[in-house]
Amino acid sequence: MDNVIIMDHPLIQHKISRLRDKSTGTNEFRTLVSEIAMLMGFEALRDLPTELVEIETPIETTKQPMIAGKKMAIVPILRAGLGMVDGVLQLVPSAKIGHIGLYRDPDTHEPHEYYCKLPEPIDQRTILVVDPMLATGGSGADAITMIKQHGGKNIKFMCIIAAPEGLERLHKEHPDVQIYVGALDRQLNENAYICPGLGDAGDRIFGTK
Ligand code: PRP
Ligand code: URA
Secondary structure (H helix, E strand, O other): OOOEEEOOOHHHHHHHHHHHOOOOOHHHHHHHHHHHHHHHHHHHOOOOOEEEEEEEOOOOEEEEEEEOOOOOEEEEEEOHHHHHHHHHHHHOOOOEEOEEEEEEOOOOOOEEEEEEEOOOOHHHOEEEEEOOEEOOOHHHHHHHHHHHHOOOOEEEEEEEEEOHHHHHHHHHHOOOOEEEEEEEOOEEOOOOOEEOOOOOHHHHHHOOO
């Protein structure tokens, strides 16, 4: 699939395996999600545009690359996406943050929108949408549709674990969006949870349930 990058770095794989372990507690889980987001973000942002800027070194004046254009936007899908924001902010501390609130109906598994606030002008920014889990793909696809309705154009999506069904759907509905996946799992179960997965990402990050 064009525009889909599945991470194969051993540090990312190791940290995702620690996340999957049901004996990993909330504190370590949060730290791992943040670290994985930083490692994945490093790869996902490798094509950020740069421009040559004049700099005076102690030796001479020179033109060197700096990040160009409007500050990028990180857009977590609430709640679980919040856990990935800090990691990306370590790479790009000046990024603006948008928020999209979606929850999955437990019976239909359909996403429901409850919040959307994006930094303006959104059409001039590189936008990195973050959510640890891509299951049916409904939440990710709807979030990207909302961002496009607000004018967003240059959109990337980053998730830690994806199911094949969700990856296919997201790519089909938004072929222009670059998708970065930490690990591609086997399948969804009858409750639309990812197998083997890591359980409910929001509950594990926030210690709920
Ligand atoms: C989880 C997860 C994704 C969504 C993935 O959120 O963080 O947003 O499910 O499922 P999908 O691909 O089938 O849409 P959830 O709806 O449980 O909300 P929460 O983050 O508030 O717990
Ligand atoms: N949301 C989660 O948090 N986990 C899954 O496996 C599927 C959706």
